[in-house]
Amino acid sequence: MAVLPPDMNAATFSQMLEELRGAVGADWLWSSDEDLGPYRDSFSPVWDTAEERHASAAIAPADVPQVQAIVRIAGKYKVPLFPISTGKNYGYGGPSPNVNGSVVLDLKRLNQVLEVDDKRHFALVEPGVSYFDLYRHIQERGLKVMVDCPDPGWGSPIGNSLERGIGYTMPQFRDHFGASCGMEVVLPNGELMRTGMGALPGSRTWQEYRYGFGPDPAGLFAQGNFGIVTKMGFRLMPLPEYYRTGLITVPRRRDFVKLVEHVNYLSDSSMCGEAVYGSPLQRLMGDPQFLALATKLGGPSDADMDAAAERAGLPSWQVDLQFFGPEATTSANWDYAKARILSDIPGAKAIDGDHFPLPATEEQLLNKTQPYQTGIRRYGALGVPSLGIWRIVGDNGHVGFFPILPRSGEAVFEMQRVLGDALKEFPLRPFFNATTAPLYWHTYAFQMVFAPSVKHDDPAHNAIVHQAMKKVVAVAAEHGWGDYRAAPIYQDHVADTYSFNHHALRRFHEQLKDAVDPDGIIAPGRGGVWPKRFRK
Amino acid sequence: MTPRMGDSGGGPMVDRREMLTWGIVAPVLASGPYGALAAVPEGLDALVVDSRLADAGLSALAARRTYTIDGDVTALWYNTLDTLWRKPGFVLGGITGTDALFVLERLAFDCGRRAVSRTELRPADRFGVAAASWVIAPVHPSVVKA
Numbered sequence: 300m301a302v303l304p305p306d307m308n309a310a311t312f313s314q315m316l317e318e319l320r321g322a323v324g325a326d327w328l329w330s331s332d333e334d335l336g337p338y339r340d341s342f343s344p345v346w347d348t349a350e351e352r353h354a355s356a357a358i359a360p361a362d363v364p365q366v367q368a369i370v371r372i373a374g375k376y377k378v379p380l381f382p383i384s385t386g387k388n389y390g391y392g393g394p395s396p397n398v399n400g401s402v403v404l405d406l407k408r409l410n411q412v413l414e415v416d417d418k419r420h421f422a423l424v425e426p427g428v429s430y431f432d433l434y435r436h437i438q439e440r441g442l443k444v445m446v447d448c449p450d451p452g453w454g455s456p457i458g459n460s461l462e463r464g465i466g467y468t469m470p471q472f473r474d475h476f477g478a479s480c481g482m483e484v485v486l487p488n489g490e491l492m493r494t495g496m497g498a499l500p501g502s503r504t505w506q507e508y509r510y511g512f513g514p515d516p517a518g519l520f521a522q523g524n525f526g527i528v529t530k531m532g533f534r535l536m537p538l539p540e541y542y543r544t545g546l547i548t549v550p551r552r553r554d555f556v557k558l559v560e561h562v563n564y565l566s567d568s569s570m571c572g573e574a575v576y577g578s579p580l581q582r583l584m585g586d587p588q589f590l591a592l593a594t595k596l597g598g599p600s601d602a603d604m605d606a607a608a609e610r611a612g613l614p615s616w617q618v619d620l621q622f623f624g625p626e627a628t629t630s631a632n633w634d635y636a637k638a639r640i641l642s643d644i645p646g647a648k649a650i651d652g653d654h655f656p657l658p659a660t661e662e663q664l665l666n667k668t669q670p671y672q673t674g675i676r677r678y679g680a681l682g683v684p685s686l687g688i689w690r691i692v693g694d695n696g697h698v699g700f701f702p703i704l705p706r707s708g709e710a711v712f713e714m715q716r717v718l719g720d721a722l723k724e725f726p727l728r729p730f731f732n733a734t735t736a737p738l739y740w741h742t743y744a745f746q747m748v749f750a751p752s753v754k755h756d757d758p759a760h761n762a763i764v765h766q767a768m769k770k771v772v773a774v775a776a777e778h779g780w781g782d783y784r785a786a787p788i789y790q791d792h793v794a795d796t797y798s799f800n801h802h803a804l805r806r807f808h809e810q811l812k813d814a815v816d817p818d819g820i821i822a823p824g825r826g827g828v829w830p831k832r833f834r835k
Numbered sequence: 836m837t838p839r840m841g842d843s844g845g846g847p848m849v850d851r852r853e854m855l856t857w858g859i860v861a862p863v864l865a866s867g868p869y870g871a872l873a874a875v876p877e878g879l880d881a882l883v884v885d886s887r888l889a890d891a892g893l894s895a896l897a898a899r900r901t902y903t904i905d906g907d908v909t910a911l912w913y914n915t916l917d918t919l920w921r922k923p924g925f926v927l928g929g930i931t932g933t934d935a936l937f938v939l940e941r942l943a944f945d946c947g948r949r950a951v952s953r954t955e956l957r958p959a960d961r962f963g964v965a966a967a968s969w970v971i972a973p974v975h976p977s978v979v980k981a
């Protein structure tokens with residue numbers, strides 16, 4: 300046993316473990332280093348350093364009454380619990396807690412798909428249900444709904460959505476917390492609460508009207524530390540009849556501005572699914588001359604970039620569009636998108652992609668039928684969970700900074716330039732350069748990505764990554780760009796940047812935390828929210 | 836129709852009787868870098884081979900009671916292990932990239948299993964992926980065979 304909970308000696312710790320064993324059975328509590336190994340964040344840039352956060356124990360209850368019993372014991376001993384659902388939050392802290400010595404509350408045994416309704420289009424699940432589990436449940440019963448899956452498919456609808464994770468289908472389903480509807484929560488005092496219509500005994504609309512009556516506290520549990528979610532509902536897309544793709548390219552750098560405006564229109568009108576932007580010029584990054592241009596301090600001029608594109612015979616930008624629905628509407632929406640964009644942007648071109656009825660065949664899922672190189676990963680796009688994304692994971696993993704920026708071409712150019720320049724001092728690959736495209740995951744916002752790898756055997760490299768992460772958070776904030784989600788080691792840095800009116804938001808969160816969880820029983824520090832006991 | 840998630844190379848759901856018996860692979864694995872696999876006293880129930888490692892001896896084995904992956908464990912997990920690992924027993928050996936091993940180990944952990952041995956066969960390439968032989972066995976009382 301390497302670490303103890305805060306303010307606790309070894310004798311009291313043993314006594315507490317004994318009580319916890321009494322609540323769940325001896326087989327479901329772990330405290331040896333070997334047993335706790337998998338609860339470390341193997342993607343952490345502070346791996347094996349003094350900054351790494353370690354659990355003192357882990358416990359896996361079988362049901363909600365056991366969760367409540369654990370919370371009451373934790374309250375008695377004032378020990379922080381760190382709830383996880385499937386615990387695969389790699390890139391953002393994995394299963395490791397904010398506070399050293401926390402007890403990880405592993406909810407993997409609460410793994411029932413409680414309901415899937417393919418007439419009213421929702422699911423109600425427990426925390427240990429993974430995307431694979433939910434998908435299997437739907438497939439085995441032939442239900443006509445599509446799950447919006449993040450990568451990798453081993454995560455859980457509850458864990459992922461409580462991180463405000465994202466997926467790849469239609470806009471209103473890609474934002475997983477946004478698509479949630481109703482939750483059951485064990486509060487820091489051990490009481491059980493339901494939000495929305497779940498608070499009304501006898502209601503049958505818990506997964507259909509998320510608000511109920513009065514203030515809706517559901518948002519407090521996402522990236523928050525106000526309770527342990529034990530059930531959660533999700534809206535599901537009816538299984539579309541048909542799927543269609545198409546590619547639009549535009550010749551000049553500035554054309555991106557208009558392209559984005561058109562795609563915003565299509566997306567906000569629910570005419571298309573995830574739009575996957577890219578720059579064909581990325582394939583020139585191996586050429587040192589082009590690399591120097593695309594990463595030039597202060598950014599390259601449009602004219603220089605256009606000249607490079609022309610020399611290479613490549614368009615400057617492209618967008619992969621995806622359409623879901625009846626065959627006729629996918630066809631009409633694609634025709635409309637082509638007409639709208641090609642008539643407005645001189646030199647824009649459109650290529651018809653793939654189209655087929657759903658569910659897709661294996662060939663179609665493997666994306667062997669697309670007539671051009673595409674940025675779309677079909678498994679995600681069609682709601683089929685997969686672990687295939689692991690092929691992009693290098694070294695021992697990575698840590699992620701995904702700043703939110705406006706959905707405009709100008710904002711993309713500005714972020715490319717500002718963050719590209721800010722990160723130049725670090726010997727890492729140029730994540731931000733003149734060919735970097737935005738990610739369109741959340742419903743109404745763009746993100747860009749900084750995800751440097753970590754190496755367990757290279758602490759010097761990790762130290763660079765750690766420094767770069769802190770710098771990029773700070774520089775982004777100076778320009779009004781905030782991270783959407785962060786590992787525990789960065790949560791205070793990120794929360795610090797959301798500072799309007801002398802940190803009014805943080806002070807409000809702290810007041811709430813002090814009121815409902817003064818001893819910090821539930822994940823103190825998560826989301827940058829600390830109860831009085833832990834505030835310096 | 837449920838789309839199957841690729842073919843893991845082991846055919847449809849595995850019947851325990853069809854699984855690898857130790858005698859079949861022992862001659863190939865008993866020596867050299869695969870020695871750790873041979874040391875499992877009760878034998879392996881199945882073997883995972885990563886086609887990216889393209890070992891001639893192992894490819895020959897991959898014909899029947901082994902599962903071939905290309906680094907991606909999706910199909911192996913969804914079609915086979917997810918069901919098998921819910922029940923007690925089942926010792927799995929493998930010769931794979933360490934990236935695939937990480938994913939399998941993490942899934943195994945959720946099912947009360949652990950990599951009880953691992954031997955590095957090849958150091959990490961430029962993507963940080965090494966090759967390893969390993970054995971994942973049940974360790975939690977809920978899945979250890981009586």
Ligand SMILES: Cc1cc2nc3c(=O)[nH]c(=O)nc-3n(C[C@H](O)[C@H](O)[C@H](O)COP(=O)(O)OP(=O)(O)OC[C@H]3O[C@@H](n4cnc5c(N)ncnc54)[C@H](O)[C@@H]3O)c2cc1C
Pocket residue numbers: 382383384385386387388389390393394406426448449450451453454455456457458459461462463464465466526527528529688689691692822825
């Ligand atoms: C290669 C790669 C690709 C990725 N792609 C994506 C992607 O496409 N989309 C995406 O969103 N993410 C992605 N991720 C990040 C991450 O893997 C997923 O978001 C994953 O779903 C999160 O893990 P989980 O679902 O197991 O959640 P968990 O780890 O279980 O939960 C996440 C956090 O939420 C809180 N929490 C969990 N359960 C509860 C509960 N019941 N009550 C209260 N609090 C709780 C905890 O603080 C926990 O740490 C990717 C990661 C990698 C490595």
